[in-house]
Structure formats: structure tokens, C-alpha cells
Amino acid sequence: MKSDVKNKVKKYYGKIAKKVNSGVGNNCCSTSSCCGDISKSSLIYEGENLNDLPKEAVEASLGCANPVLFAELKEGETVLDLGSGGGINVLMSSKYVGSTGKVYGLDMTDEMLELANKNKEKMGVTNVEFLKGFIEDIPLQSETIDVIMSNCVINLSDNKEKALSEAYRVLKNGGRLAIADIITMKYIPLDLREKAGMWCGCLGGTLNIQEYGSILEKVGFKNIEVKSVHIYTKSIIEETFLKNKYLDEAVKDIDLDLIDGAFAGAYVKAYKL
Template identity: 45%
Template sequence: MNPQDLKLIVQDKYGRIAQKGGSCCGETGCCEGDVDYSVFNDDYSGQEGYNKEADLGLGCGLPTEYAGIKDGDHVLDLGSGAGNDCFVARTQAGDNGKVTGLDFTDEMIHKANENLKKTGFRNIEFVKGDIEEMPLPDASFDVVISNCVLNLVPDKQKAFSEIFRVLKPMGHFSISDVVIKGKLPEG
């Protein structure tokens, strides 16, 4: 499968999830096979800044827990979805910080902005864009986070080059994702 086709499949699937309001596993035609993806999802409910409406059950960890986000940091969340990690990161970055969520799915950007309207926060923004070609300036983020998204990016080298490009000198990233050692069987 070529990379553009893969991106279109991801956009379609996550667009339907955003419209539905959560993971559609268990429904015919959404998740492939009989895989239960909820096994990867961590519980955010105890995290300061948690926004239940922004939690679509799509993450596989708590990158904000290990990101070392400080008051005043400018944070970028790759594949921000409905904004779950952005709202937690904003609590850590405080009023002096800024959080930018990047997603390439229109429906997710819309859902995130709807969730943002309910918070009253003025230092979060959601931007539409591709992780392999971020529409963001060089050296503009103290911290980059990502939650179970980079496994979906076809060109990992481009993605990590872009992460490096947008990080400020001495910036850092915290990624939670699924990784496999070896090869998956075709089935």
C-alpha cells in the first residue's frame, strides 16, 4: 500500500470515530478483525486537566506523565484527536504556557475545538496538518508529545525529522506508542 492510501484510510477511520464520539471497535466495518484496542488505553480520569469529552479511548499511555512539562512551556501534541492530552498538558504548562494540538483529520479538529470552547482556555490551539510536513515554525516548542499516533505515520524518518525541526534547542519529546520487535504475521 502506498503511503498516501494509508493516510486516507487513517483519516477516514479516525474521522468516523470523531463523529461517533469514541472508539468504534466492536462495530462492523470500523475496526479490522476482532482486535480489542481498548487493552492499550490508559486511565486518564485521575489526571489534572482531564476532560472526559475529549477522551475517545484511543491512546496507549500517558505521555504527559513523563514529559516533564513545566509552567510556561510551549507544548505540541502530535495527533491530538479530540484534545485529551492537550487539556492535561495545558494544566501542566499553566496560564503562561501554550499548547498546540496537531491533527490531520477535519472531524478531530472540529471535535477538539468544540471541547476547547467549553473550557474557557485561551492558550490552546488546534491546527490541521500532517506530522510528516508540519505547518509549524522551526524551533518553536519546548516539549513535543504523542499518544499512540506515530505507529500510524508511514514515513517515521520524516516524522522524527519534523519533530526535531520544531523543537527548540534543548527541547525534548515524550512518546507513548505501540512497538513490535520482530515481524507481525500477515494474518
């Protein structure tokens, strides 16, 4: 990822974590988040018991879907969550893999890692470890992970091929990638993509289905599936993105007709065979 974009993204999510860490509340995400409405976390994680999780983990959830359910985790598996934030997916996964399994969370933001470790202590889980690092340079040995998850994070990287090749490297043979992400459904003018605020809002760095599949295939993945599950219409963008006071002002001046239906939440699954 280009350093200026990476720094803006890091600063953006650092602010979110600081608010939650301070106990003030996640006001910037109570109405909107990176990829959706955080007040609807219970809908994103439908069927999951969020009451077992620290409220700070739920408040700092910035995803667009439920990768834990999509990943179909099994007892004893070793799992890596890329861009783990406040730890919601990691802590949920710890219950599925059990005492014989292990869940790693990787994040580049000190404030998020601080929050995640606080949430880990509150849960009292012993099969969880949070790591500092970048998804383009995963600090784990090759072929050590059964399942890689991610929730609306790959789109933030400016070097998706490197990020996905790193995911492939650390997966065991037979391992799987199961992520939720944002994809592009139609052409977006370059000037819109280059607005830093759109990166923080998970929109500027998205790929279309064909591009996503091509990169996954290039780095070695097999049995690739990239499937859109919900389209971001003009009204959804207005409701969930533009109410976020931390977004760049330039984003708020965008002609929404140009991006109406241009983005979608998607599930991405692929295997290392």
C-alpha cells in the same frame, strides 16, 4: 505515508470523531481503540483528574499510555501534541504549562479537529490551539517548541524519518521528545503488515527498538531511550483490537499465534542538544 494508507487511517478516525460529535457515543471505541481499551482511560491516565475534561475528549482518546505524565511538563513551556485527536492530551497539558505556556494540537482529520475545538470551548482554556496538518509536515516555525508529545501516532506514518525530522526541526535546542507508541518485538510476515486494517489498528507500521533508535539518531536526537512497557499477548489482542467493528475484516482472520507477543506499548524519549 502512502496516500491509500493515509486515506484509510483518516477515514477510520473520522468515523470515530463523527460518532462522538453526533452525541451517539463512541461505540467503536468503548471496547477497543487504536492502542487499547478506552473504557480503561482512567487507568491509562492514572493519577490524573479526568473529571475536569469534557467527556467527549475522554471518549475520543485513542492512545496507549499517558505521555503527559511522561513528558514532565513545566509551567511556561510550549508543547506540541502530534495527532491530537479529540484533544485529551492537549487539554490536560494546558493545566501543567499554565497561562504563560502554550499547547498546540496537530491533527489531519477535520472531524477530530472539530471535536477538539468544541472540547476547548467547553474547558474555556485560552492557551490551546489546534492545527490542521500532517506530522510529516508540521505547520510551525523551526525551534519554537519545548516539548513534543504523541500518543500512539508515529506508528501510523509511512515516513517515520520525515515525521521525526520534523519533530526535531520545530524543537528548540534543549527541547525533548516524549511519546507513547507501539513497537515490534519480533519478526512479522510482510503480508500481515500490508493489511490496511492493521495500520488503523496501530500495528502494521511499527518499528522495533533498534530501528526506532536508529531513525531518532539519524535525524539528530541525543540521549535516546526506547523502552517497552507492556507486551500485547494473543489474549490482549483478542480483547482490545479484534472487537473493534471498524477494523478491516482481513485483520479479524489473522492467525493470532503469528502476532502473539509481537507488539508492545513503549515510551520513547529523546532530546535536541
